[in-house]
Amino acid sequence: xxxxxxxxxxxxxxxxxxxxxxxxxxxxxxxxxxxxxxxxxxxxxxxxxxxxxxxxxxxxxxxxxxxxxxxxxxxxxxxxxxxxxxxxxxxxxxxxxxxxxxxxxxxxxxxxxxxxxxxxxxxxxxxxxxxxxxxxxxxxxxxxxxxxxxxxxxxxxxxxxxxxxxxxxxxxxxxxxxxxxxxxxxxxxxxxxxxxxxxxxxxxxxxxxxxxxxxxxxxxxxxxxxxxxxxxxxxxxxxxxxxxxxxxxxxxxxxxxxxxxxxxxxxxxxxxxxxxxxxxxxxxxxxxxxxxxxxxxxxxxxxxxxxxxxxxxxxxxxxxxxxxxxxxxxxxxxxxxxxxxxxxxxxxxxxxxxxxxxxxxxxxxxxxxxxxxxxx
Numbered sequence: 001x002x003x004x005x006x007x008x009x010x011x012x013x014x015x016x017x018x019x020x021x022x023x024x025x026x027x028x029x030x031x032x033x034x035x036x037x038x039x040x041x042x043x044x045x046x047x048x049x050x051x052x053x054x055x056x057x058x059x060x061x062x063x064x065x066x067x068x069x070x071x072x073x074x075x076x077x078x079x080x081x082x083x084x085x086x087x088x089x090x091x092x093x094x095x096x097x098x099x100x101x102x103x104x105x106x107x108x109x110x111x112x113x114x115x116x117x118x119x120x121x122x123x124x125x126x127x128x129x130x131x132x133x134x135x136x137x138x139x140x141x142x143x144x145x146x147x148x149x150x151x152x153x154x155x156x157x158x159x160x161x162x163x164x165x166x167x168x169x170x171x172x173x174x175x176x177x178x179x180x181x182x183x184x185x186x187x188x189x190x191x192x193x194x195x196x197x198x199x200x201x202x203x204x205x206x207x208x209x210x211x212x213x214x215x216x217x218x219x220x221x222x223x224x225x226x227x228x229x230x231x232x233x234x235x236x237x238x239x240x241x242x243x244x245x246x247x248x249x250x251x252x253x254x255x256x257x258x259x260x261x262x263x264x265x266x267x268x269x270x271x272x273x274x275x276x277x278x279x280x281x282x283x284x285x286x287x288x289x290x291x292x293x294x295x296x297x298x299x300x301x302x303x304x305x306x307x308x309x310x311x312x313x314x315x316x317x318x319x320x321x322x323x324x325x326x327x328x329x330x331x332x333x334x335x336x337x338x339x340x341x342x343x344x345x346x347x348x349x350x351x352x353x354x355x356x357x358x359x360x361x362x363x364x365x366x367x368x369x370x371x372x373x374x375x376x
Contacts, residue, residue, distance in 0.1 A: 083364035090141030097145035125152035133309035139359035149230035150352025173315035214281035225346025245366025254321035255353035268353035275338035283370035324375040330366030
């Protein structure tokens with residue numbers, strides 16, 4: 001049997017090799033209590049009730065045989081802990097973007113949410129659907145979170161045909177400036193960093209963790225505009241359950257910068273940032289290894305003619321978006337991680353972009369570098 005590599009790494013780093021792969025009886029199952037439930041807004045804490053994610057008890061677990069193929073061989077008289085995933089029952093259906101993602105449900109591992117980074121409250125919300133084709137139905141539960149470099153309420157304002165006549169230089173809808181106080185400029189809020197770590201990533205050279213973006217994907221796109229504006233994020237810290245080696249989540253990206261500014265310095269971006277013991281950097285990319293942005297790939301819905309049902313009845317008519325995509329990233333059991341879902345304009349503060357976020361799950365795929373793939 002193969003020992004889950006992240007568990008093995010953790011055991012070595014703590015000098016507790018006997019807890020990972022020594023010849024002894026199977027250790028007791030642990031689900032991990034997670035962090036104390038709470039919501040931090042501008043530095044102040046506030047609890048939530050059961051309808052919006054209250055309760056900090058550990059949930060039941062189910063076995064997942066997705067152990068991976070990497071790691072150390074524990075077959076010579078030793079036993080490795082089974083990778084088990086906490087049970088999850090959706091608890092969304094409210095206006096809480098955290099439960100909409102699939103987090104902080106009663107009786108499940110809790111995360112600590114932090115909204116202390118300045119951001120416009122109108123740029124964060126929830127949705128139950130988008131467009132007229134059913135393509136963007138929730139991936140988990142009844143709704144999903146939305147973040148934008150503009151107002152999320154504008155998403156339901158259809159693009160008028162007159163915009164096409166004018167070449168989409170200045171869209172009528174989803175074309176807002178959130179305000180100068182939401183413009184971080186040439187740097188992003190910590191712990192996000194735009195610089196590459198070097199010629200290799202952090203899976204090839206673990207000493208690079210903490211020195212920059214382990215994926216080496218942000219700098220090339222960010223430098224095309226070099227100034228982040230209308231920055232909006234969802235940020236939380238979590239204690240990884242002792243029995244898992246990865247997490248995953250689903251997202252989709254949309255931008256009114258397309259088509260007129262496609263390929264230009266006005267290159268709005270979405271970043272999924274992980275701060276952990278084994279990775280500090282972006283975890284969400286396109287099929288070419290670029291971050292999710294206007295100038296990257298995965299723009300499956302390009303509605304130049306304004307006729308795509310997937311974007312009909314929205315401000316993204318005549319513009320572009322991705323399909324649902326799924327990111328998976330490895331973590332160390334028991335460690336504390338910070339996850340940031342961030343979106344921002346580059347070079348300007350208008351022509352907005354948005355990200356839908358849903359279906360956060362703990363998992364057992366921690367033996368490789370972060371990946372992003374189309375759902376389905």
